Amino acid sequence: MEISHIKLLPLLLFFLLNSVCSTTSNPISESFVPCFSSLIHSNSTSKIILTESTSDYSLVLQSSIQNLRFLNTSTPKPHAIITPSQYSHVQAAVVCAKKDGIQIRTRSGGHDYEGLSYVSKAPFVIIDLFNLRSVDVDIENESAWVESGATLGELYYTIAQKSKIHGFPAGSCPTMGVGGHISGGGFGTIFRKYGLAADNVIDAKIVDVNGRILDRKSMGEELFWAIRGGGGSSFAVILKWKLRLVPVPPSVTVFKISQTIEQGATKLFSKWQNIADKLHEDIFLHSVVSVGNKAGANGGKTIIIEFGSLFLGPVEKLLPLMQDNFPELRLDRSNCTEMSWIESVLYFADISINESEALLRRTQQSKSFFKAKSDYVTEPISEAGLEGLWQTLIEVEAYLILTPYGGKMSEISDSETPFPHRIGNIFGIQYMVTWDDGKETEKHIGMMRRLYDYMAPYVSKSPRGAYLNYRDLDLGRNNVCNTSYGQASIWGLKYFKNNFRRLVHVKTLVDPGNFFMDEQSIPLFPSRKK
Ligand SMILES: Cc1cc2nc3c(=O)[nH]c(=O)nc-3n(C[C@H](O)[C@H](O)[C@H](O)COP(=O)(O)OP(=O)(O)OC[C@H]3O[C@@H](n4cnc5c(N)ncnc54)[C@H](O)[C@@H]3O)c2cc1C
Ligand SMILES: *[C@@H]1O[C@H](CO)[C@@H](O)[C@H](O)[C@H]1NC(C)=O
Ligand SMILES: *[C@@H]1O[C@H](CO)[C@@H](O)[C@H](O)[C@H]1NC(C)=O
Ligand SMILES: *[C@@H]1O[C@H](CO)[C@@H](O)[C@H](O)[C@H]1NC(C)=O
Ligand SMILES: *[C@@H]1O[C@H](CO)[C@@H](O)[C@H](O)[C@H]1NC(C)=O
Numbered sequence: 001m002e003i004s005h006i007k008l009l010p011l012l013l014f015f016l017l018n019s020v021c022s023t024t025s026n027p028i029s030e031s032f033v034p035c036f037s038s039l040i041h042s043n044s045t046s047k048i049i050l051t052e053s054t055s056d057y058s059l060v061l062q063s064s065i066q067n068l069r070f071l072n073t074s075t076p077k078p079h080a081i082i083t084p085s086q087y088s089h090v091q092a093a094v095v096c097a098k099k100d101g102i103q104i105r106t107r108s109g110g111h112d113y114e115g116l117s118y119v120s121k122a123p124f125v126i127i128d129l130f131n132l133r134s135v136d137v138d139i140e141n142e143s144a145w146v147e148s149g150a151t152l153g154e155l156y157y158t159i160a161q162k163s164k165i166h167g168f169p170a171g172s173c174p175t176m177g178v179g180g181h182i183s184g185g186g187f188g189t190i191f192r193k194y195g196l197a198a199d200n201v202i203d204a205k206i207v208d209v210n211g212r213i214l215d216r217k218s219m220g221e222e223l224f225w226a227i228r229g230g231g232g233s234s235f236a237v238i239l240k241w242k243l244r245l246v247p248v249p250p251s252v253t254v255f256k257i258s259q260t261i262e263q264g265a266t267k268l269f270s271k272w273q274n275i276a277d278k279l280h281e282d283i284f285l286h287s288v289v290s291v292g293n294k295a296g297a298n299g300g301k302t303i304i305i306e307f308g309s310l311f312l313g314p315v316e317k318l319l320p321l322m323q324d325n326f327p328e329l330r331l332d333r334s335n336c337t338e339m340s341w342i343e344s345v346l347y348f349a350d351i352s353i354n355e356s357e358a359l360l361r362r363t364q365q366s367k368s369f370f371k372a373k374s375d376y377v378t379e380p381i382s383e384a385g386l387e388g389l390w391q392t393l394i395e396v397e398a399y400l401i402l403t404p405y406g407g408k409m410s411e412i413s414d415s416e417t418p419f420p421h422r423i424g425n426i427f428g429i430q431y432m433v434t435w436d437d438g439k440e441t442e443k444h445i446g447m448m449r450r451l452y453d454y455m456a457p458y459v460s461k462s463p464r465g466a467y468l469n470y471r472d473l474d475l476g477r478n479n480v481c482n483t484s485y486g487q488a489s490i491w492g493l494k495y496f497k498n499n500f501r502r503l504v505h506v507k508t509l510v511d512p513g514n515f516f517m518d519e520q521s522i523p524l525f526p527s528r529k530k
C-alpha cells in the first residue's frame with residue numbers, strides 16, 4: 001500500500017508561530033533559487049522551495065521538531081526548506097547547494113536529539129523528506145522498499161496491513177523517520193532476536209555528493225557499509241531503504257510490572273542485571289527507572305522501576321521461562337496480555353491497542369525540552385552503586401531506560417556495520433531529563449552532566465561507549481584538540497569504536513570536499529581536511 005499521500009496533520013504548536021518566526025535570516029543566496037529552478041524544470045518551484053516569505057515555511061519547519069530546545073527565536077533558521085516530491089528535486093538541491101557553498105541539513109523524522117537535521121550555525125537549507133514516504137511491502141519476497149521520509153509508524157502499519165506474521169526490528173517511537181533512525185542503527189523490542197534495523201537493510205538508493213542516484217551496487221560495499229549505522233548525514237542523502245522483513249508469531253505476549261525501592265525494586269534490579277542479556281532471544285525485558293512519590297502521607301520521593309516485556313510467543317511458553325530465570329519477579333498469567341505484533345507496537349508506544357491508525361500520526365502528541373545521554377554497561381552495577389544512582393536520579397529529576405543486549409546482538413561482529421556495541425554489553429542506558437520551561441534549560445543540562453559524571457565508574461571505559469542515535473554534543477566538549485581529528489576522535493571512538501577509522505576512510509573517498517557536514521559528521525583524513 002502506498003501511503004505517500006497522507007497530508008501533514010495539523011500542528012499542535014501552531015500557537016508558537018508568531019513568537020518563533022520573528023527571527024530574520026539572510027535572504028537566500030542569489031544563485032541557489034535560479035539554479036534549483038532551472039534544474040527541476042517545474043513551474044511550481046514555489047511549492048518545493050519554501051522561504052521565509054512563504055506561508056508554509058514556519059509550519060513545515062516546526063512540524064517535526066521534537067526537542068523544544070531548538071525551537072525558539074534565537075535558533076538559526078534555514079535560508080530555505082526544500083520539500084522534494086521527486087528524487088530529481090533532491091539531486092538539484094545537492095548540486096545547487098554545493099555550487100553555492102551553502103550547507104544542507106537532511107531531515108526525515110526530525111528526532112535528532114541535538115536538532116542537527118534542522119539547525120546549523122553556517123548558512124544552510126533543509127531538505128525535508130516528508131513528501132517522500134511511500135512504503136512498498138512485498139510479502140512474497142519478505143522485503144519492503146521504504147522511502148526515508150516515512151515514519152516507523154507508517155512502516156509498521158503498512159507491513160501489518162499486508163501480513164500478520166511479518167514485522168521489522170526497529171525502534172519503539174512511531175514518529176521517528178526511517179532516514180535518520182536506520183542510518184544511525186535503530187533498536188527496538190525485537191532486536192535481541194533480529195538485530196538492529198540497520199542489520200536488516202539489503203539495498204538503498206541515495207543521492208551522492210555529485211548529485212547522482214546510486215544503489216548498493218553502484219555505490220559499492222564500503223559506502224553501503226557506512227550508511228548502515230555511521231549516520232547518513234556524513235555521506236549522502238538517503239532516498240530509500242530496501243528492508244528484510246522478519247517473521248513474527250500471530251500472537252505475542254506483553255507485560256509491565258512496577259515496584260518501588262521500598263517494595264524491593266533494588267534487589268529485583270540486581271537480579272535483572274544478571275539475566276537480562278542471557279534470556280532467550282524471544283524475550284525482550286527492559287526496565288525503566290523513574291522518580292515517583294512515596295506512598296503514604298509523609299510524602300517524599302522514591303524510585304519506581306518498571307519491567308516491561310515483549311515475548312515472541314504465547315503466555316504458556318513465557319511463564320516457565322520467567323519462572324526458571326527470574327522467579328523473583330513473580331510473573332503471573334494475569335499480568336500478561338496476548339496480542340498481535342502490531343498491537344504490541346502500539347502498546348510500547350503507549351497508544352491504546354485498538355487505535356492502529358494512530359501509527360500514521362506524524363507528530364508527537366506532546367513535546368518538551370529534553371537532554372539525553374547514553375552509556376553501555378558490561379559488568380553488573382553493585383548495590384551500593386545503585387543506591388547512589390537512585391539518590392542522584394531523585395536529585396536531578398531524570399529517568400533511565402535500560403535496554404538488554406545479548407541474543408542476536410552478540411552474534412553479529414562489531415565490524416559488520418559501523419554500530420560497534422555488540423557482544424559483551426549487558427545493557428545500554430539512556431538517561432533522559434525533560435522540562436517544560438525554557439528558562440530551566442541550563443539547570444537541567446547541568447544536572448544531566450552531573451548524573452553522567454556519577455555513572456562513570458559503572459559503565460564501559462576506554463572508550464566510554466555512546467549510541468549515535470542518542471546524539472550528544474557534550475561528548476568531546478572539554479577535550480583539548482590533542483589528536484589529529486580534534487574532538488571528533490572523542491565522540492567518534494565513543495559512537496563507533498574501531499569502526500571510526502574505516503568511516504573516516506569512506507568519508508575521505510566519497511566526499512573529499514566535506515560537503516555533507518555537521519557538528520558530528522565524520523571528518524576527513526587530516527591531510528585532506530579542508
Ligand atoms: C521520542 C524518541 C524516541 C526514540 N526511540 C528510539 C528507539 O526506540 N530506538 C532507537 O534506536 N532510537 C530511538 N530514538 C532515537 C532516534 O533513532 C534518532 O533520533 C534518529 O536519528 C531519528 O531519526 P529521524 O529521521 O527521525 O531524525 P532526523 O532528525 O530527521 O535525522 C537524524 C540524523 O540523521 C540525518 N538524516 C535524516 N534523514 C536522512 C537521510 N534521508 N539521509 C541522510 N541523512 C539523514 C539527519 O541529518 C540527522 O543527522 C528516539 C528518539 C526520540 C526523539
Ligand atoms: C511553464 O511556464 C511557461 C511560461 O509561463 C509555459 O510556457 C510552460 O508550458 C510551463 N511548463 C509547464 C510544465 O507547465
Ligand atoms: C534556543 O535555541 C538555541 C539554539 O538552538 C539553544 O542553544 C538555546 O538553548 C535555546 N534556548 C532555550 C531557552 O532553550
Ligand atoms: C522475488 O525474489 C526472487 C528471487 O530473489 C526474484 O527472482 C523475483 O524477481 C522477486 N520478485 C519481486 C516481485 O521482486
Ligand atoms: C500480577 O499478578 C498478581 C497475581 O494476580 C497480582 O497480585 C499483581 O498485582 C499483578 N501485578 C501487576 C503489575 O499487575
Ligand SMILES: *[C@@H]1O[C@H](CO)[C@@H](O)[C@H](O)[C@H]1NC(C)=O
Nearest residue numbers: 351352353354355356357358
Ligand atoms: C479504543 O478503546 C477505548 C477504550 O478502551 C475507547 O475509548 C476508544 O474509543 C476506542 N477507540 C477505537 C478507535 O475504537
Ligand SMILES: *[C@@H]1O[C@H](CO)[C@@H](O)[C@H](O)[C@H]1NC(C)=O
Nearest residue numbers: 478479480481482483484489
Ligand atoms: C587527549 O586529551 C584528553 C584530555 O586531556 C585525554 O583524556 C586523552 O586521553 C587525550 N587523547 C590522546 C589520544 O592523547
